[in-house]
Amino acid sequence: MTDRDADAALDRAAEEALALFADDRRTSGDRRESHVRRPQRASDLAETVRWNVADWAAEDWGGPAPQDAHAADSAADGASSRSASATPSDGPSKGSSFNDELFNSDPFSEAASGDRPAADDRSRRPDPSPEPNRPPEPNRTTEPDQPADVPNEAPEARAHATPWHAARTAAARAAQPLPSVVRPLGEALGQTLAEPLAALTDLPSFDTSAMDGWAVAGPGPWRLPSENATPEGTGTSTGTGILAGHAEAAPLSDGDAVRIATGARVPPGATAVLRSEHGKVRGEGRELYASRHITQGQDIRPRGQECRRGDALLPAGALVTPVVLGLAAAAGYDELTVTSRPRVEVLVLGDELLRAGLPHDGRIRDALGPLLGPWLRALGAEVVATRHVGDDPEALHTAVSASTADVVVTTGGTAAGPVDHVHPTLRRLGAEQLVDGVQVRPGHPMLLARLAPGRYLVGLPGNPLAAVSGLLTLAEPLLRTLSARPAPPPYRARLTEAVQGHPVDTRLIPVVYQHGDRARPLRFHGPAMLRGIAAADALAVVPPGGADQGAEAEILDLPWTADGIGISADTTTGTGGTP
Numbered sequence: 401m402t403d404r405d406a407d408a409a410l411d412r413a414a415e416e417a418l419a420l421f422a423d424d425r426r427t428s429g430d431r432r433e434s435h436v437r438r439p440q441r442a443s444d445l446a447e448t449v450r451w452n453v454a455d456w457a458a459e460d461w462g463g464p465a466p467q468d469a470h471a472a473d474s475a476a477d478g479a480s481s482r483s484a485s486a487t488p489s490d491g492p493s494k495g496s497s498f499n500d501e502l503f504n505s506d507p508f509s510e511a512a513s514g515d516r517p518a519a520d521d522r523s524r525r526p527d528p529s530p531e532p533n534r535p536p537e538p539n540r541t542t543e544p545d546q547p548a549d550v551p552n553e554a555p556e557a558r559a560h561a562t563p564w565h566a567a568r569t570a571a572a573r574a575a576q577p578l579p580s581v582v583r584p585l586g587e588a589l590g591q592t593l594a595e596p597l598a599a600l601t602d603l604p605s606f607d608t609s610a611m612d613g614w615a616v617a618g619p620g621p622w623r624l625p626s627e628n629a630t631p632e633g634t635g636t637s638t639g640t641g642i643l644a645g646h647a648e649a650a651p652l653s654d655g656d657a658v659r660i661a662t663g664a665r666v667p668p669g670a671t672a673v674l675r676s677e678h679g680k681v682r683g684e685g686r687e688l689y690a691s692r693h694i695t696q697g698q699d700i701r702p703r704g705q706e707c708r709r710g711d712a713l714l715p716a717g718a719l720v721t722p723v724v725l726g727l728a729a730a731a732g733y734d735e736l737t738v739t740s741r742p743r744v745e746v747l748v749l750g751d752e753l754l755r756a757g758l759p760h761d762g763r764i765r766d767a768l769g770p771l772l773g774p775w776l777r778a779l780g781a782e783v784v785a786t787r788h789v790g791d792d793p794e795a796l797h798t799a800v801s802a803s804t805a806d807v808v809v810t811t812g813g814t815a816a817g818p819v820d821h822v823h824p825t826l827r828r829l830g831a832e833q834l835v836d837g838v839q840v841r842p843g844h845p846m847l848l849a850r851l852a853p854g855r856y857l858v859g860l861p862g863n864p865l866a867a868v869s870g871l872l873t874l875a876e877p878l879l880r881t882l883s884a885r886p887a888p889p890p891y892r893a894r895l896t897e898a899v900q901g902h903p904v905d906t907r908l909i910p911v912v913y914q915h916g917d918r919a920r921p922l923r924f925h926g927p928a929m930l931r932g933i934a935a936a937d938a939l940a941v942v943p944p945g946g947a948d949q950g951a952e953a954e955i956l957d958l959p960w961t962a963d964g965i966g967i968s969a970d971t972t973t974g975t976g977g978t979p
């Protein structure tokens with residue numbers, strides 16, 4: 401093991417240990433809001449109604465019940481904390497003692513005993529004048545025996561690592577949008593319009609009754625046709641009059657009225673629609689009187705009120721949402737011209753991975769195969785296959801070179817271990833390395849390569865949260881460009897508590913929204929853990945050096961908290977590979 405390897409291992413071990421470390425600051429007080437909203441974006445709607453993991457989290461895990469306070473107290477006792485954290489006694493069922501406190505943030509565990517300085521007393525900034533050739537030492541006040549979270553990496557070790565924002569930009573700029581394609585309406589959801597959506601018809605396409613009642617011509621009282629006769633004094637017709645979906649009715653002359661249904665074509669000559677509750681029929685069902693004044697055009701939706709044929713309804717680049725499908729159908733479309741979905745193939749690497757059952761004999765369950773397919777689809781991709789490939793360089797080479805996908809996403813094998821074959825395979829394939837390592841935790845070994853013109857490989861690290869980090873850092877911007885999706889407007893939220901930073905790298909920390917516009921960091925954010933992000937609304941971007949309590953952090957939405965588009969059952973069939 402080289403010094404660098406040792407440092408990296410130390411680094412990783414420290415992150416994991418610290419993520420597990422108990423938090424003693426939260427035995428009372430802060431309770432999850434019962435109504436959790438996504439923070440407002442500058443240009444966003446005031447309220448976003450959405451399916452939100454945190455909504456049920458808020459209901460079901462709404463802060464410790466009395467017995468939880470005890471659990472939280474125990475958790476604060478340091479030694480007992482880990483088991484208390486790791487094995488909540490009752491699980492996250494409604495009304496159980498599952499402890500919300502267990503998810504409270506203690507990124508890089510700020511204090512495990514009360515005698516340490518308060519967060520505010522400590523600087524999380526790196527040493528402003530580090531020794532030459534050494535990254536700044538973290539200035540932290542954790543247990544003396546806790547390893548520092550930053551390895552003494554040689555500068556050249558991270559020389560090629562790209563800063564986090566630059567890596568996202570590089571991924572977004574690495575590609576061009578895919579060609580457009582014509583899709584039936586039912587298959588265009590989640591894609592983007594490759595052309596503006598221009599109305600193919602006026603909407604409404606004829607003067608339409610907005611109410612059930614009578615179409616009337618001129619001032620009342622009005623004559624009713626005999627077939628529209630209604631019982632004296634009631635608005636209940638014994639005849640149907642003009643119904644929706646019928647051809648134009650005979651014109652009305654001044655003083656005429658005829659029964660009409662909501663959505664029916666208003667006959668020529670009609671000047672208003674009198675609602676059934678505002679009309680009285682007299683004279684043996686042949687005379688209609690209004691019980692209140694009606695104005696010219698009342699309750700008639702005039703042709704073209706919403707749009708004229710040829711009007712631009714939506715610009716190119718708009719995301720096809722369910723509502724866009726409805727609007728397109730209303731405006732006369734059977735199919736839409738949209739940017740092609742990027743075709744993505746997922747290669748899950750690792751001999752140790754099981755696809756069913758409990759971990760055994762050093763083998764573990766594949767957490768990324770089940771996660772990546774739906775997530776990639778939510779990002780607008782068509783996932784053509786998820787394959788499991790053993791730790792075999794030939795198998796990986798064959799799988800990558802045989803793939804016809806626009807983007808190959810690999811998991812694992814990005815580091816420099818004995819069976820980490822991604823880098824050698826890319827070299828063998830003559831791929832162009834666009835991003836080789838990113839200054840981000842977790843996930844720093846992530847990579848992006850161009851396999852051939854228009855074909856890419858995103859290498860996600862094997863640790864599950866590191867893979868999610870790579871997905872959001874490299875795959876999301878790349879897929880966004882390929883599918884010509886608009887970039888979500890950036891927004892920030894205030895952190896409810898300080899987050900310890902990495903001195904050099906950006907950190908991505910799972911958060912839940914609180915008080916509408918604040919982000920509460922969650923625990924269980926170690927690189928190998930999904931427990932924190934499973935309960936999260938978003939990831940907060942913590943800059944090198946950390947963020948103070950109340951500081952505004954950039955927020956990365958999770959696709960289902962923002963768009964909710966494209967999440968569906970996996971209909972692809974994974975093939976090949978080892979179990």
Ligand SMILES: Nc1nc2c(c(=O)[nH]1)N[C@H]1C(S)=C(S)[C@@H](COP(=O)(O)OP(=O)(O)OC[C@H]3O[C@@H](n4cnc5c(N)ncnc54)[C@H](O)[C@@H]3O)O[C@H]1N2
Binds near residue numbers: 405748767815
């Ligand atoms: N000498 C060094 N070693 C490591 C470094 C380093 O800088 N120097 N970085 C560490 C970090 S950070 C990460 S992240 C990992 C990335 O490693 P790989 O991308 O090569 O991933 P693997 O070694 O294949 O796996 C890492 C870890 O994740 C587990 N894993 C892999 N795939 C899955 C999956 N589909 N589902 C669940 N878990 C998975 C695997 O069993 C390992 O435990 O490298 C560190 N090492």
Ligand code: MOO
Binds near residue numbers: 840861
């Ligand atoms: O531990 Mo690794 O930081 O990239 O997940």
